[in-house]
Amino acid sequence: MASHTTTAGTRTSTPRRGTGGADGPRRIKRDWLLFGLGVPGAVALILFQYVPLAYNVIAFKDYQPYLGIAGSSWSGLQNFSFLWDGNPAFLNALRNTLILTVIQTVLVFPIPLVIALMLNSLAGDRLKRLLQSILYLPHFMSWVIVVALFQQMLGNGGMLNTFLLQNGFHIVEIIGVPELFKALLTSQIIWKDAGWGTIIFLAAISQIDQEQYEASAVDGAGPWRRLWSITLPSLKGLFILLLILRLGNSLSVGFEQIILQQGPVGLGASEVLDTWVYNYGIIGGNWGMASAAGLFKMLVGIVLVVLANKLAHLFGERGVYEK
Secondary structure (H helix, E strand, C coil): CCCECCCCCCEEEEECCCCCCCCCHHHHHHHHHHHHHHHHHHHHHHHHHHHHHHHHHHEEECCCCCCCCHCCCCCCCCCHHHCCCCHHHHHHHHHHHHHHHHHHHHHHHHHHHHHHHHHHHHCHHHHHHHHHHHHHHHHCCCHHHHHHHHHHHCCCCCHHHHHHHCCCCCCCCCCCCCCHHHHHHHHHHHHHHHHHHHHHHHHHCCCCHHHHHHHHHHHHCEEEHHHHHHHHHHHHHHHHEEEEHHHHHCCCCCHHHHHHHHHHHCCCHCCCCCCCHHHHHHHHHHHHHHHHHHHHHHHHHHHHHHEHHHHHHHHHCCCCCCC
């Protein structure tokens, strides 16, 4: 409580702003439209993100759908046996997942930054907006459409091979080849989402103080020097933050994209943890093991985020949260 002295010499108290019990209702009444817009998103977040966490108890039960969670017996850590019993299907899925995670983190993740830097270097605003629209468009297509487009372009009877045959060349087999499957997935992800990822970096670039560029140009710094000395250091914090968030979801490498193309290449080259949970857990009726695999992925993601955040602190960055 803050106090002050009146002309009569008596001391009175006035509540500090934001500390009174009635401040919350007053704020809701004042900003009712803002709170109203946020309620649907908050409800959806609670219902579809936090409430399902309680059902992870299935991972520790011999779950039978007709018995329900309460009626199913406890099984301890039996559903986690795939972690130590050398399950070949799980090990194959884990290996493919880790390979795709490394590819997507090292190769795919920095591409939006590169595209943003290239777009920012363009002089004409009209050309820049046109290229942005072209790059953003694939993001709004579903994976069903994206996979169908790639099959029409690169399949044995697609546009590329039709052109090659018409000009006397041999066809190039890309779709359905296990050895090229990971490269195909990577190219699809880049085509679909790399342009959309540039939005955040372009917004961050627009917030850089232009006087820094002007001062460095006066001092004789060229475009590359300004890029290395001003632009990239200004984006370092954002890049690290997005990388940490990406690591938290690193074991999810695209269920819908892979399941649509899994048939022609076989499980050996295409099975990942998400499809293994679906094929072996859901379709196979191993509900407890499917839930255990999901819980395992979640714990690995949490550990990666915590470790990456600590590493960011060592480099002087804030990361996702402060110490």
